Amino acid sequence: MAENKITYYTIPNFITSLNLLAGSLSVFLALSGEKFLIPAAYLIGIAALFDFLDGMSARLLKAYSEIGKQLDSLADLVSFGVAPAAILFQMLKKSQKIEALSLHLPFLNILILSSAALIIIFSAWRLAKFNIDQRQSDSFIGMPTPAIAIFIASLPIIKETDPGNLIIISKILDINLPFSILLGWIALQVFVLESIKFFLPIIVILSFLLVSEFPMFSLKFKNMSFKDNRIRYIFLMISFILIIFLQFMSIPFIIITFAVMSGIKNISDYRKLNRLDEEIEDGIDEMDDIGRELKSEFKLFEEDFSAN
Secondary structure, eight states, X not given: OHHHHHHHXXXXXXXXXXXXXXXXXXXXXXXXXXXXXXXXXXXXXXXXXXXXXXXXXXXXXXXXXXXXXXXXXXXXXXXXXIHHHHHHHHHHHHHTTOOSOOTTSOHHHHHXXXXXXXXXXXXXXXXXXXXXXXXXXXXXXXXXXXXXXXXXXXXXXXXXXXXXXXXXXXXXXXXXXXHHHHHHHHHIIIIITTOHHHHHXXXXXXXXHHHOOOEEEOOOOSSOXXXXXXXXXXXXXXXXXXXXXHXXXXXXXXXXXXXXXXXXXXXXXXXXHHHHHHHHHHHHHHHHHHHHHHHHHHHHHHHHHHHO
């Protein structure tokens, strides 16, 4: 029996190691040069798949262990912290037109390049918080590291995507790509993904989302009921439609949709909680009124009893 337990624990830990391997290879490729950014980005996606599979296998086999928990966090830091930061580092280099690193670079350039490390630092903070936070069993507090990493990994892929292949449905229905979409796509590639004015705010926003106290729903299904998983089903349907129409361009929009829908859910939950509080207060007031009436009636009964 002990041997079976060891085997069960080994399976999710082995899958976690594959996550770590994919993340490590992504770092190596990203730091090797700009031409390797796309395979580095794909490896982050592969790491995310392994991250999903190791959690699923641990749940199915009930193979939870402390070493597995720590190994998962360390793997996630590499795959979803260091790897996307390495991709950002290369893209920041290009935006600054830096051909090679040098100790004689202007301080401002060094500072801008170093900003990519914020993703690593805040990812580490998030993962450390996640390990000790008991509130995140069924939902997230702050944006999960894989979501941030996939957002960043999509940027070099978007940069190199052919606008003519942007909408799959246009190929199926033989519809010409609208000029406005084509123009917007070219503007995104030429101006946005080449501009430091885009990267620095994005780094700050993503870093904040990692450690924020903003509650976000998880994609864990306890059952298949639409009523119990309404927000998850709606999110998956929206994501599917975006993927069909926008391909890799859909990834940033999916992450934004996830954040917006989490905000809507928070507002809805807050209103429900307020209504529940009001109902409880009304119930308490009603019970107080009943108590006062009973007390008054009992006092009258005592007076009548004393008189008799």
